[in-house]
Amino acid sequence: MPILHAIVLGLVQGLSEFLPISSSGHLLLVPWLFGWNDFDNVSIEKAFDVALHLGTLIAVVAYFRKDLVVYVREGIRLVAKREKPGSPEGRLAWLLVLSSLPAAAVGAVAEKTIDEKLGKPGLIAASMLVFALLLWWADRREGARELETYGKGDALKVGAAQILALNPGTSRSGITITAARWLGFNRDSAARASFLMAIPVTAGAVAFKMLKLAKDGIPDGLGVPMIVGIITAGLSGWLAVWGTLRLVRTRSFTPFVVYRIGVALLVWGLMITGVR
Numbered sequence: 001m002p003i004l005h006a007i008v009l010g011l012v013q014g015l016s017e018f019l020p021i022s023s024s025g026h027l028l029l030v031p032w033l034f035g036w037n038d039f040d041n042v043s044i045e046k047a048f049d050v051a052l053h054l055g056t057l058i059a060v061v062a063y064f065r066k067d068l069v070v071y072v073r074e075g076i077r078l079v080a081k082r083e084k085p086g087s088p089e090g091r092l093a094w095l096l097v098l099s100s101l102p103a104a105a106v107g108a109v110a111e112k113t114i115d116e117k118l119g120k121p122g123l124i125a126a127s128m129l130v131f132a133l134l135l136w137w138a139d140r141r142e143g144a145r146e147l148e149t150y151g152k153g154d155a156l157k158v159g160a161a162q163i164l165a166l167n168p169g170t171s172r173s174g175i176t177i178t179a180a181r182w183l184g185f186n187r188d189s190a191a192r193a194s195f196l197m198a199i200p201v202t203a204g205a206v207a208f209k210m211l212k213l214a215k216d217g218i219p220d221g222l223g224v225p226m227i228v229g230i231i232t233a234g235l236s237g238w239l240a241v242w243g244t245l246r247l248v249r250t251r252s253f254t255p256f257v258v259y260r261i262g263v264a265l266l267v268w269g270l271m272i273t274g275v276r
Contacts, residue, residue, distance in 0.1 A: 012030055013055065056202065059236075077090055099155040099197050103163045161178070176193065181253075
């Protein structure tokens with residue numbers, strides 16, 4: 001794999017993992033658009049995918065490191081000491097974990113079906129468009145709820161919505177932000193919930209895939225591109241989290257909606273004209 005390709009895909013993963021524009025969709029569309037064929041088989045592609053997700057996991061942990069220290073400490077204390085009432089931070093920590101369980105369970109069971117049936121350019125474009133409109137609709141609703149009010153019902157609803165993100169083109173951050181906005185959370189809280197929720201689900205997926213990678217070994221010639229991908233995805237991922245949170249404090253999610261619609265139209269246009 002050329003280093004340039006690793007850098008581009010790392011940037012794509014880092015930015016699109018946290019911006020509500022679909023990382024899985026972009027990671028499939030970019031090679032399709034440029035005619036890249038860097039992976040000889042599925043195992044090599046999955047190995048590189050592990051590296052990219054490790055990079056974004058490092059990014060979100062680094063950004064929220066101070067909050068995570070509190071959440072982990074209070075979450076452990078809530079279970080170990082069974083304090084009643086528990087601290088708001090400890091309660092929120094476990095609710096965010098609860099939100100990640102539905103998609104993790106479905107993803108583990110249906111991984112093969114998802115890989116074989118989903119991820120076609122036309123379907124990605126359709127998902128980009130449909131879920132962009134849903135985000136636009138939900139973002140128009142008035143919302144003043146803060147993250148501290150996140151409850152069990154919210155966790156189950158947002159977690160159920162996150163299952164839809166297993167389809168490339170939906171966007172994990174996009175659908176969770178959409179669900180949170182629909183439930184009345186303000187933009188900053190919706191984005192924070194989405195980013196924090198990414199930690200347990202991404203950590204679980206990375207750990208699962210790392211075990212398989214450790215068993216199979218790193219494919220020949222992929223070591224350096226994986227390191228480059230991790231670094232690039234980590235840096236761009238941190239920038240995406242920082243930028244998104246700054247943006248939504250004063251702006252809506254409309255720019256991402258417009259971008260997604262543009263990508264959908266571009267993909268369909270290339271397919272219809274036979275360019276790709």
